[in-house]
Amino acid sequence: MKINIKELFEEHDIKINDSQVEKLEKYYEILVDWNSKINLTAITDYEDVLKKHFLDSIYLIKHFDFNNKFLLDVGSGAGFPSLPLKIMVPSLDVTIIDALKKRISFLEILTKEIDLKAKLIHGRAEEFKNRNYYDFVTARAVARLNILSELCIPFVKVGGLFLPLKGPKYEEELDESLNGIKTLGGRYIQTINFQIDDNSRSVLKIEKVSNTNKLYPRQFGKIKSKPL
Ligand code: SAM
Numbered sequence: 001m002k003i004n005i006k007e008l009f010e011e012h013d014i015k016i017n018d019s020q021v022e023k024l025e026k027y028y029e030i031l032v033d034w035n036s037k038i039n040l041t042a043i044t045d046y047e048d049v050l051k052k053h054f055l056d057s058i059y060l061i062k063h064f065d066f067n068n069k070f071l072l073d074v075g076s077g078a079g080f081p082s083l084p085l086k087i088m089v090p091s092l093d094v095t096i097i098d099a100l101k102k103r104i105s106f107l108e109i110l111t112k113e114i115d116l117k118a119k120l121i122h123g124r125a126e127e128f129k130n131r132n133y134y135d136f137v138t139a140r141a142v143a144r145l146n147i148l149s150e151l152c153i154p155f156v157k158v159g160g161l162f163l164p165l166k167g168p169k170y171e172e173e174l175d176e177s178l179n180g181i182k183t184l185g186g187r188y189i190q191t192i193n194f195q196i197d198d199n200s201r202s203v204l205k206i207e208k209v210s211n212t213n214k215l216y217p218r219q220f221g222k223i224k225s226k227p228l
Pocket of ligand 1: 100103
């Protein structure tokens with residue numbers, strides 16, 4: 001039997017209204033339809049998409065207030081986590097940057113079909129210009145944290161948060177990234193752990209405490225070969 005979105009979300013203490021359910025259902029249909037033409041996700045089963053893409057993205061609203069805030073999602077791919085967040089918090093101002101043109105083209109179609117407003121940018125994060133600007137910068141499944149920090153922290157405003165979504169092995173990544181986070185003007189605060197079925201998930205809370213030096217981000221070759 002098809003799993004019920006409302007019941008699933010209620011099990012996780014997340015309230016969702018009928019119009020939001022409708023948007024997520026449409027999102028699923030469009031995602032699976034386009035996935036047969038362009039590679040967007042390896043996860044296509046309805047229940048898996050609900051849990052591993054939608055719920056995983058939306059979990060953030062339990063811990064952070066996104067109302068009327070500015071969020072940048074780096075390497076959003078098929079829209080995760082920012083577009084499910086936008087469905088749940090319509091006042092959230094979402095900007096997406098992704099290096100793959102076909103994914104941005106997909107997002108243009110998707111956001112039109114489900115009537116979501118978001119700024120969609122085809123480009124590389126390390127070349128982006130809106131420094132020290134966003135209340136939140138999110139990224140999921142884009143790069144290891146020591147590399148990802150340089151792709152994301154420069155764009156967080158002072159007082160804002162960098163929220164990388166990671167799996168259970170985040171600790172090793174965090175250890176090797178703490179110096180770099182500091183160099184970029186960030187400060188690690190805590191990790192929020194949660195569970196969706198057997199999957200352990202973690203969101204790292206990294207605060208921006210001072211503006212990032214203009215030296216960063218460097219060109220991608222340097223970020224990769226000499227992580228901070
Ligand atoms: N965040 C999505 C998710 O969790 O399903 C997509 C993850 S996908 C594995 C990684 C995405 O990051 C790809 O769409 C890729 O184009 C993008 N990406 C990787 N490096 C990037 C960079 N430096 N700037 C912008 N996008 C980047």
